[in-house]
Amino acid sequence: MIEIVENYENYINSLPELIGKSYYKAEFFIQKLGLKHATYYRKLKSNSFTHQEVKLITSLLFPEEILMQELQKSEEDIKAGRTIDFEDFKQKLRAKYNV
Numbered sequence: 382m383i384e385i386v387e388n389y390e391n392y393i394n395s396l397p398e399l400i401g402k403s404y405y406k407a408e409f410f411i412q413k414l415g416l417k418h419a420t421y422y423r424k425l426k427s428n429s430f431t432h433q434e435v436k437l438i439t440s441l442l443f444p445e446e447i448l449m450q451e452l453q454k455s456e457e458d459i460k461a462g463r464t465i466d467f468e469d470f471k472q473k474l475r476a477k478y479n480v
Contacts, residue, residue, distance in 0.1 A: 393428050396438065400425065403442055413441060 400410060411421045414434055424430050430438065440447050458464065465473075474480065 393430070393435065396428065396430070396435070397425050399442055400438070405441065410438065410441065413437060 400407075407421065411418060414421065414437060416424070424434070
């Protein structure tokens with residue numbers, strides 16, 4: 382358990398560097414997090430993002446890993462038989478988007 386906490390702490394401490402090396406500008410993160418400029422830079426400097434913000438930043442920094450996790454989860458759902466019929470799926474989409 383201690384190792385998990387230490388790894389998380391190391392990750393939090395590396396966030397400013399990871400954000401700086403990313404292809405995104407600060408404005409992108411500010412907009413996605415819904416923060417004001419001053420708040421974003423303060424949190425970045427002091428490593429004080431909430432765990433929800435860290436989760437969102439991580440998904441923005443590593444979209445390929447998120448996609449791979451989703452695909453793996455989908456494969457597990459298929460193997461376990463947790464699927465729906467295509468016609469049912471179309472009906473749900475029509476109901477949701479009024480198409």
